[in-house]
Amino acid sequence: MNQTAAFHRRIDEALRNDQLRQNFRSALSGIQSRREAQFPDDAQLQALREQSRQVRANALIKQPELLEQLEEKLLANGIRVHWAETPEQANATIHGLLKAAHARLVVKGKSMVSEETGLNHYLEQRGIEVVESDLGEFIIQLAGEAPSHIVAPAIHKNRREVAELLHKHYPEIPYTEDIDQLTQSARQILREKFAQADAGISGVNFMVAETGTLCLVENEGNGRLSTTTPRLHIAITGIEKVVEKLSDVPPLLEILTKSATGQAITTYFNMISRPRQPDELDGPEAVHLVLLDNGRSRIRVDEELLDTLRCIRCGSCINYCPVYVQLGGHAYGTVYPGPIGIALEPQRIGLDQVGSLTSACTLCGACGQVCPVEIPLPRLINRLRAEAVDARRTTSSLIGRGSLRKPNEAGLWKLWRLLYSHPRLYRLFSFAATRLRRLTPRRLGGWTDYRSAPMPARQSLRELAREEGFPHA
Amino acid sequence: MRESRESILRRLRANRPQAAAAPPVYRHSTGWNRERRIGEFTERMQAVRGEVHRLGRGQWVDWINREMPTRGLHRALVGSSAIGRRFAAGAAKEIELNRYDRTIESWKAQLFHDIDFGITGSLAGLAESGSLVLWPDAEEPRLLSLVPPLHIVLLEAERLFENFAQLIDVQRWTDGMPTNALLISGPSKTADIEQTLAYGIHGPKALITLILE
Numbered sequence: 036m037n038q039t040a041a042f043h044r045r046i047d048e049a050l051r052n053d054q055l056r057q058n059f060r061s062a063l064s065g066i067q068s069r070r071e072a073q074f075p076d077d078a079q080l081q082a083l084r085e086q087s088r089q090v091r092a093n094a095l096i097k098q099p100e101l102l103e104q105l106e107e108k109l110l111a112n113g114i115r116v117h118w119a120e121t122p123e124q125a126n127a128t129i130h131g132l133l134k135a136a137h138a139r140l141v142v143k144g145k146s147m148v149s150e151e152t153g154l155n156h157y158l159e160q161r162g163i164e165v166v167e168s169d170l171g172e173f174i175i176q177l178a179g180e181a182p183s184h185i186v187a188p189a190i191h192k193n194r195r196e197v198a199e200l201l202h203k204h205y206p207e208i209p210y211t212e213d214i215d216q217l218t219q220s221a222r223q224i225l226r227e228k229f230a231q232a233d234a235g236i237s238g239v240n241f242m243v244a245e246t247g248t249l250c251l252v253e254n255e256g257n258g259r260l261s262t263t264t265p266r267l268h269i270a271i272t273g274i275e276k277v278v279e280k281l282s283d284v285p286p287l288l289e290i291l292t293k294s295a296t297g298q299a300i301t302t303y304f305n306m307i308s309r310p311r312q313p314d315e316l317d318g319p320e321a322v323h324l325v326l327l328d329n330g331r332s333r334i335r336v337d338e339e340l341l342d343t344l345r346c347i348r349c350g351s352c353i354n355y356c357p358v359y360v361q362l363g364g365h366a367y368g369t370v371y372p373g374p375i376g377i378a379l380e381p382q383r384i385g386l387d388q389v390g391s392l393t394s395a396c397t398l399c400g401a402c403g404q405v406c407p408v409e410i411p412l413p414r415l416i417n418r419l420r421a422e423a424v425d426a427r428r429t430t431s432s433l434i435g436r437g438s439l440r441k442p443n444e445a446g447l448w449k450l451w452r453l454l455y456s457h458p459r460l461y462r463l464f465s466f467a468a469t470r471l472r473r474l475t476p477r478r479l480g481g482w483t484d485y486r487s488a489p490m491p492a493r494q495s496l497r498e499l500a501r502e503e504g505f506p507h508a
Numbered sequence: 509m510r511e512s513r514e515s516i517l518r519r520l521r522a523n524r525p526q527a528a529a530a531p532p533v534y535r536h537s538t539g540w541n542r543e544r545r546i547g548e549f550t551e552r553m554q555a556v557r558g559e560v561h562r563l564g565r566g567q568w569v570d571w572i573n574r575e576m577p578t579r580g581l582h583r584a585l586v587g588s589s590a591i592g593r594r595f596a597a598g599a600a601k602e603i604e605l606n607r608y609d610r611t612i613e614s615w616k617a618q619l620f621h622d623i624d625f626g627i628t629g630s631l632a633g634l635a636e637s638g639s640l641v642l643w644p645d646a647e648e649p650r651l652l653s654l655v656p657p658l659h660i661v662l663l664e665a666e667r668l669f670e671n672f673a674q675l676i677d678v679q680r681w682t683d684g685m686p687t688n689a690l691l692i693s694g695p696s697k698t699a700d701i702e703q704t705l706a707y708g709i710h711g712p713k714a715l716i717t718l719i720l721e
Contacts, residue, residue, distance in 0.1 A: 062703040099520040118513035170709055171700035189700055197701050218698060218706040225710065230620045246685045256654060256696040256711025263650045263688075264612070274516065281682050285673040289637075296699065299552060300637040303711070304691035312687055314646040317612040328512075332519040341525055 039391040039439070042368065046395075049366040055191055059363050062190045066354045069297025070405070087290045088409040090283040091345035094275075095335065101244040101277045102326070108247025112309040114322045122152035125327045129154060129236065129269055130161055132323055136267045138163065138233035142225075144251065144258035145169040146238030147185050147348060148271050148327055150370045154236070165236075166228045168257035170221050177204050183364030185371060186295050186350035191363050225257070235261035235319065239272035240347070241287060242324075245280045249324065251305040252291060254298075259305050268310075268319035274326050275335075275344040287347060290407040295349035330383040336432040343378050343415060345408040350375075352402035352412055358395050367392060374402035378415040381423070387435025390423040465495040538636065538670050545635035545668045546719060552638020556694030557707055559716040568662060568718050572627065573600035581624040585656055589647035591629045608652050619655050626656035626712075632679070633663045633717075636671040639693040640717060643686045650688050659712040661692070665721040 036044070049055060074080040094101060106116045119125035133141065141163055143149070155165045155176070167176040171189035175182060177200050182188030189197070198212045201220060208220050237258055241250040249270055251258045262268045278284065292298045311318035335341050353359050353373030364372035369380040369389055377392045393416055402412040422431065423439040454461050472491040479488050494502075540548065550560045563571055572595070576582065584599065585606045586592035592607065599605050606623060628648045632641040640661050644650040653659050669675045672691065676682070681689075696711030707713060 058702075065703050096525050099517050102517065102520070118516055120512045120516060124512060168710065169700070170698045174700065187700060187703065190703070192701075194702055194704075214701045214704050215706050217701060218709050222709055226620055229710075230616055246682060248685050248689075254696070255698050255709045257709070259650075259654050259690075260710055263654065264616075266613075274520075281676055281685075282673065285671065285676065288672065300639055300691065300693045302556070302692065302694050302697055304639075304693075306685065306689040307687075308685040308689075309687045312646075315687060316608065316610065316646060316649040317651045318649075318687060326516075328516045328519075332516055335520065335525070336523045338525060 038388060039394075042366075042391045042395075045366040045368055046362060049362045054193070055363055056361060058191055058193050059360050062187070063354055063360050066187075066297060070294060070351060070354070071297075073293035073297050073299060083286060083290050084407055084409055086286050087347075087407050088345065090278060090287060091347070091408045094278045094283070095341060095344055097279060098274070098277065098335070101279055102274060105242055105244040105247060105277050108244065109324060112247045114247065114249075114307075114309060114324055117323060117325045118328075119325055120328045122327070122329055125152045125271060125325050125329075126154055126157040128325055129271065130158060130163075132267070132269055133158070133163055133234055134161075136234060136321075138265075138267060140164045140166070140228065140232050141234045141236055142166050142168050142228050142232040142257075142261045142265065143172070144235070144237035144253065144261040145172050145188070146236065146271055147182070147370065148238055148273050149236065150182060151329060152271070152327065154271070166225070166232070168225050168228065168261055169253075169255060170218065170257075173221060173225065174200060177201070181365065181370070183372065184350060184353060185348055185373075185375075186353075191365070229257075229260045229264050232261075232265045234267040234269065235263075235265045236269050236271065237262050239270050239276055239324070240291070241284055242272065242277045243279075243281050243284060244277055247308055248281070249307045250284060250288075251307070252288065252301050252303075253305070254296075254302045256303060259303055262305065262307060263318055266320050267323075268307075268321070269323045269325065270307075271325040271327060273331055274328055275331050275346075291347050291349050294351040294405065294407040333432055334379075334382045339418060340382060340415065340432070342410050343375075343382060345410055346375055346379070347408060348375075349407055351405045351407065352410075355401040355405050357397060357399060357401070362395070367395070374412045374416065375410075378410070378412055378419065381419050381435075382433065385434035385438075386419065386423045387438035390419070390435060390439050393420040393423060462497070465491075465497070469493060469495055469498075537674070540635060540670060542665065542668070545670065546665060548635040549633055549638050549668055549717075549719075552636075553694065553715075553717060556638070556697070557714075558638070558694045559714065560719065561716070562665075562719045562721060565720050568720060569595055569598040571718065572660060573598070573603060576625060577602045581658060583622060583624040585619070585623045585626040585652060587628065587648035587652055589629060591627060591662060592647070595627055608649050612649070612651060619651060623656045625658035625660055626652045627660045628653050628662070630661050630663045631667070632675055633668040633719075634671055634675060634691070635668055637691075637693055639672070639691040640715075641675065642690045642692060644688050644690070645686065653690070653692065654711050657708070657712055658714045658716065659692075659695075660716045660718065663717055663719050665719050668719075 117128045158165050167173045174189040183191040194212050202210045239249045240252045292301045310322040356373050359373040381390045396416050398413050400413050422436050425437050468491045553560050583604045586595050587608050630640045631643045695715045696709050697707045698709040699705050
C-alpha cells in the first residue's frame with residue numbers, strides 16, 4: 036500500500052471511532068481555554084512571542100558554536116557528551132552506557148526524542164527493563180501504544196479505559212474509575228520502581244550553552260526522580276534544543292508552560308549542571324547527554340524550512356488544529372502529530388515516505404497564530420505540499436521532492452493554467468461547459484466520495500452579467 | 509562518536525543562516541512592593557493547592573511541632589543545614605526525627621517508605637509565578653524536597669523576588685550554577701487522565717510554605 040492509501044486508511048479508522056473522537060474533543064476544548072486565560076493581554080503575548088522567536092532564531096544561527104560551547108561547559112562540569120547522527124547510534128550509545136553500569140532496570144522521564152529513536156524497544160530487546168514514569172507515558176506503555184500527543188501522550192484514553200488497563204496489569208489493586216485514586220495507584224507502583232532503578236533516562240527542554248545546564252520542565256516529579264534517584268542519569272535530546280544564555284530561559288519557560296497546558300508555570304523546573312559532587316549525598320554519580328541529529332542539520336540548510344527547528348514542543352499547534360481534533364495523533368502514523376508533525380516529519384523522514392501528511396491541513400492558520408515561537412506553520416506546510424509535487428530537477432535539501440506528483444493531476448492543472456490565461460479559450464470552455472453540463476461526470480475522484488458532483492449553471496456569470504447590461508461584461 | 513560529532517558540526521558550519529539581531533534581554537519589572545509580592549506569591553501558590561503561612565522568624569519550629577501531629581504526621585526528615593539543626597534542637601517529643609546525613613544508597617528504602625515530611629529552606633521565592641527556588645546541596649540534599657509526601661519550605665520574606673529573570677540577574681547565577689537548581693511551584697500534579705487535574709503523583713502530595721518575617 037502506498038503512503039497516501041495507508042494514511043487514508045488510518046484516517047478512516049480514526050473517523051469511525053466515535054469514542055476516540057469524543058475523548059479528543061472533550062480533552063482539547065479545556066486546554067484551549069486554559070491557554071487563553073494565561074494571556075489576557077494580547078500586546079504582552081505578542082511581545083513575549085516575538086522575544087521567544089528571537090531567542091530560538093539566534094540560537095539556531097549560532098548553533099555550531101553554541102553546541103561546542105555547551106559541550107565544553109558540560110565536560111568542565113563533569114557531564115559527558117555523546118553525539119549521534121542516527122537513532123541507531125543514539126540507542127547503541129545509551130545501551131553501551133547502561134551495560135557498562137550493569138543496569139537492569141531503567142526509569143524514564145518523558146522524552147519525545149527517545150520515541151524518535153525507538154529507545155524502549157531497543158533496550159527491551161537487549162534485556163533491560165524500561166519503565167515509563169510520566170503518568171501518561173506509563174498508561175500507553177501498559178497499552179503497548181505510542182503517544183498520541185507530544186505533551187499529553189494518553190489524551191486519547193478516557194478514565195474507564197485507563198481503569199481497565201491498570202486493572203488488567205495490576206489485578207491486586209481494586210478497580211476504580213476515580214481519577215485521584217488511579218493517580219495514587221500509579222504513584223505506589225512507580226515509587227517502587229524509582230527506589231530500585233539502576234539508571235534514569237530523561238529528555239531535555241532547553242540546554243544552556245553559557246553555563247552548561249540541562250533544563251527539564253514537568254509537573255509530576257517523575258523527571259526529578261528519574262534524574263536524581265539512580266546512580267546513572269542519561270539525557271537524550273535533539274541538537275536544536277540549545278540556547279545561548281541563561282537569560283534566554285525565563286521567556287521560553289514562561290511561554291512554554293502557558294502555551295502547553297495553560298499554567299503560569301509547571302510544578303517543577305529542574306536545572307542540572309553536574310553529577311553528584313564528592314560531599315553530596317544524592318544525585319547520579321554520572322550524567323551523560325546524548326545529542327541526536329537525525330535529519331536536523333539537514334533541515335537547517337533551507338532558510339525557510341529552518342524555522343521548523345525553533346519549535347519548543349509545547350503542542351499548542353496540535354491543540355488548536357481542527358484536523359487533529361477529529362483524527363487524534365495515531366492517524367498521522369509518525370512520532371510527531373498535528374501541524375508540527377506535518378511540517379517536521381516529511382523533512383525528517385522524507386516526502387516520499389510521509390509527504391501525504393501535508394494534505395491533512397485546511398490551511399486555517401490557527402497553528403501559526405498560537406505558536407509561541409512564531410513558526411509560520413501554514414506557510415511551511417504549503418511549501419512542503421508544493422515540493423511534494425514539484426517536477427523541477429534543481430537540488431533541494433528535501434528528501435523525496437516531487438514524489439507525490441501525479442501525471443493526471445499535473446496535466447489538469449496545466450490545462451487550467453492554459454484556460455485561465457487565454458480569454459478566448461476560456462470563453463469557449465465556459466460556453467461548452469454550461470451547454471454540455473448534463474455530461475458532467477458523476478464521479479470526480481476523491482471529491483465525490485463524500486459529496487455530490489458539482490454541475491455548471493445554465494449560463495456563465497459573464498453571460499448573465501451581459502444580459503443585465505453590465506458594462507465591459 | 510568522534511566522527512558523528514565532526515560530521516554534525518561540519519554540516520552545521522557549512523550553512524550559516526542570515527544573522528538576526530541578538531535577542532533583547534527579557535526583563536520586566538512589576539514594581540510590586542514587599543506586601544504585594546507576598547500577596548501575589550500566596551495567591552499563585554494557593555491556586556495550585558500550595559499551603560502558605562506567615563510566621564514570625566522564631567515561630568516555625570513550634571508551628572511544625574504543633575501542626576504536624578494534628579495531621580497525623582510524625583516522622584520528620586531534616587538535613588544538616590542550620591534549619592535542620594535548629595529543628596532537631598527544638599523538635600517536640602511526638603516528632604520522630606530523621607536526619608539526611610548519609611548517602612542515599614545506604615537508606616533508600618527507608619527514605620521512600622518511612623518519612624512523613626521533609627523540611628528545607630529556600631534560596632528565594634518568585635511572586636509572579638508563585639515559585640520557591642531551591643539550590644539543594646550537601647546539607648539539604650536533592651531528595652529531601654522530593655521523596656517525602658509532604659514538603660515544608662521556609663522562605664524569608666525579603667527573599668521574595670518578582671520573577672525568575674530578575675532573580676537570575678540580581679543573584680548573578682551565570683557566575684556559577686549549582687549541581688541542581690529548582691523552581692518548585694506547588695505540590696506534584698498531573699492531568700494525564702482526561703486532562704483532569706490530580707495532585708500528588710510522584711513528588712510531594714502537599715507543599716507548605718512558611719513565610720518568615
